[in-house]
Amino acid sequence: MINPPKSLKTERLRLRKAKLNDAEVIFRQYAQDPEVTKYVSWRAHRNVEETREYVRMCLLAWDVGKAFHWVIERKDDNQLIGMIIARVNVEKWELGFVLARSFWGQGYMAEAVKEIIAWALKRNEIYRIWAVCDVDNLASARVMEKAGMQREGILRRWSVHPNISDEPRDSYCFAITKQRRDGQGEE
Numbered sequence: 001m002i003n004p005p006k007s008l009k010t011e012r013l014r015l016r017k018a019k020l021n022d023a024e025v026i027f028r029q030y031a032q033d034p035e036v037t038k039y040v041s042w043r044a045h046r047n048v049e050e051t052r053e054y055v056r057m058c059l060l061a062w063d064v065g066k067a068f069h070w071v072i073e074r075k076d077d078n079q080l081i082g083m084i085i086a087r088v089n090v091e092k093w094e095l096g097f098v099l100a101r102s103f104w105g106q107g108y109m110a111e112a113v114k115e116i117i118a119w120a121l122k123r124n125e126i127y128r129i130w131a132v133c134d135v136d137n138l139a140s141a142r143v144m145e146k147a148g149m150q151r152e153g154i155l156r157r158w159s160v161h162p163n164i165s166d167e168p169r170d171s172y173c174f175a176i177t178k179q180r181r182d183g184q185g186e187e
Contacts, residue, residue, distance in 0.1 A: 002088065002123060004068050010115045013108060015070035015084065018058045022071055025080045027051040029100040034163065036101050039137040043162045058085075072099070072112050084112050086120065086129075093120050095131040097143070104139065110146035117147060121178050130175035134161055141172055149174040 006017040027048040030036040037044040045051050058069035065088060072082040082099035095116060099109045120126045132155060133140035141151070152175055157168040 002065065002125065004086070004119065008070065008115050008119060009075070010111045012075055013112055013115075014073045014075055014078075015112055015115060016073065017062060018055055018069045018071050018083065020052065020055050020059065022080060023052040023055045024048055026055065026071070026083070029080060030082065030098055033101055036098060037163050039134045039140065039161050040098060040163070041096075041159060041161065070112075070116075072108065074108075081108060082112075084109075084116060086116060091126055092128045092130065093126055095129060097131075097140075107146070109143045113143060113147035113149075117149075117176055121176070127178045128175055129177075130173065132159060132171040132173050134159065134164075135170045135172055141174070144174040147176075149176045 008015040027045055027050075031045040031051045031054070034044055042054075045054070058067070061067040062069060067085055067087045069083060069085045071080050072084060073080050081103045082097065084095065084097040087094040087096070095113060097109055097113065117129050120129055129149070130152075131144055131149065133144070135154065145151070152173045155171045155173050158171040158173075160166065160168050
């Protein structure tokens, strides 16, 4: 089982394992915001107890090695601004991320995604980092491009975004892979 660091740092950010007492800030910053949650795979939270339950699930997933959730904090003021998750499937990691609206457009998420990618691709057992986003979610697509991921195609009827529709919607698939030993593939 991979045991990722509980904390990673970038120039402006600290990514750290979520804690139960983060729930109030997560709820206030973004979990109830209809604009932020428009393209996520979960319904906007109606109250802080829903967010607490989500954080409990995040902690359990970390403990069993199924997924790793890091909250994203700005270093300069320790403000929690979002979250990034890596879902583990043996040699493949799927990323997901969310950022409070007041921090959009400042490069924070691309910075966080780059850090997770850099750490993961240094591990011998991880070969592929991938993520999807709704075809209408151009901001997330841009984050993945800025983080060095390449768009591989469109996955038809792939993701349900319950804050938009109960039916699966088309998604772009982005990925970055480790260079193959024979020299083929990405880096």
